[in-house]
Amino acid sequence: QKEVEQNSGPLSVPEGAIASLNCTYSDRVSQSFFWYRQYSGKSPELIMSIYSNGDKEDGRFTAQLNKASQYVSLLIRDSQPSDSATYLCAATPLSGGYNKLIFGAGTRLAVHP
Amino acid sequence: KAGVTQTPRYLIKTRGQQVTLSCSPISGHRSVSWYQQTPGQGLQFLFEYFSETQRNKGNFPGRFSGRQFSNSRSEMNVSTLELGDSALYLCASSRTGTGTEAFFGQGTRLTVV
Numbered sequence: 001q002k003e004v005e006q007n008s009g010p011l012s013v014p015e016g017a018i019a020s021l022n023c024t025y026s027d028r029v030s031q032s033f034f035w036y037r038q039y040s041g042k043s044p045e046l047i048m049s050i051y052s053n054g055d056k057e058d059g060r061f062t063a064q065l066n067k068a069s070q071y072v073s074l075l076i077r078d079s080q081p082s083d084s085a086t087y088l089c090a091a092t093p094l095s096g097g098y099n100k101l102i103f104g105a106g107t108r109l110a111v112h113p
Numbered sequence: 114k115a116g117v118t119q120t121p122r123y124l125i126k127t128r129g130q131q132v133t134l135s136c137s138p139i140s141g142h143r144s145v146s147w148y149q150q151t152p153g154q155g156l157q158f159l160f161e162y163f164s165e166t167q168r169n170k171g172n173f174p175g176r177f178s179g180r181q182f183s184n185s186r187s188e189m190n191v192s193t194l195e196l197g198d199s200a201l202y203l204c205a206s207s208r209t210g211t212g213t214e215a216f217f218g219q220g221t222r223l224t225v226v
Contacts, residue, residue, distance in 0.1 A: 006194075030212060032212030034215070041119040046215070096169070097212070098168050099146055099161055099211065099215060101156075102204070103155055103157075112179070
């Protein structure tokens, strides 16, 4: 099992809908999780960090961490065409990782008008 | 507040040459990590520097090396370039600690011909 796994997509949602992006992780990663957005040809941009079990909201974004099921998700409410990008889930290793990030392959999101 | 600055933005090198990339972290951030991004392998961790010391290293050959200066600026070097080294090289800046949020620079696009 890969340490961090994501469905590569594309995930296609209509404008105004909720986009739900999921990520599962193995026992080899820690409890620090991050969601990045990457537009084509650009560098990753941090959207959310989540460290505790439960939900964390920031504007239209909600990150959810479920330690028992070993998954972390990102919900985007009122999706806009400008949200179309690749969303990367990242986690830190369980031990000795310091600030090392292990990334999933990313999920491509397409929001259509 | 200035973000992470990477130079140069684009590079074209010939096989066998060497290259040095530079990264200036966010002011006050002392941790600098380097990543390689390719379409086939995604984002992969190269190494992390903190207080001028490499404290974590990814699974890359010894041709990839780096260093950090007392002002936290970092450089990475790739010697004896191979075609497969063509990639987007990203630098990430983090505060002191473990599992803290990482902010990426714009990246250096390296093409080896």
